[in-house]
Amino acid sequence: MKINTSRFGEIEINEELIFNFIEPILGYDNLKKYVLIDNQPDSPFKWLQSLEDGNIAFPVTFPSLFGFDYQFVIPEEKSLKLELKGIENVITFNIVCIPQGKVQDTTINLAGPIVINSENKNAMQLVITNTKYTAKHKLFNEDILKKQQKKTEKEESKQT
């Protein structure tokens, strides 16, 4: 089916890949249908695009790609609601916040992961408590950022 989005214009999506949020992304309680979209297959980032509001698209990523030792427990009642049969049917990712002009300060919401049952496409934003995870965890490691900065400085000095 075709959907209209403010970020990508009119796009074609596969109806079988529509996620049904049985518990909402907090703050967006009326929006239930989302799809994952990417414009480059190998990119660690994707978009979670709303079908009901073309203006809403969350950037998302996968903590394990950034070396986070990230684990959480899906409470039994949530697992029942999702109708999860096993861990192998779980798809999970996290929303990232990319601040304007300060891309290096990008944060990842580890306290509110998106959890999806890949079998029936039921989805929800889980609330993780009693852990060290925060809603605004720095995505990029400071050491790597410093290295990156040095590299750019070197390249710049070469150019001049």
Add this chain to the structure above:
Amino acid sequence: MLVLTRKRGQKLIINDNIEITILETRGESVKIGVKAPKEISIFREEIYEEIKKANEQALNEMGCADLNKLTGFGGIKKDVSSDYLSKIQSFTNKLSVDKPKDQ
């Protein structure tokens, strides 16, 4: 909203299976004990607000239209289970406008 006054050590019972005890009061703070079945979720309100705020900021303060620019910051692991990533990929809609250039 139901408003009740309780003294220290007194309890509230909700729905036969949730028990709330006022354990201690000290100035502005109240220490509360909650006994409930494990399928009941109990959260501080702040955690909801934090997640909600982070969601809103992710949308409204978006400073980068091209997510691929973010990969330039490095630190991205290549050795993550490729089974899982290819599974994710199979649940992702591809933008047909961006056809691979090497074809």
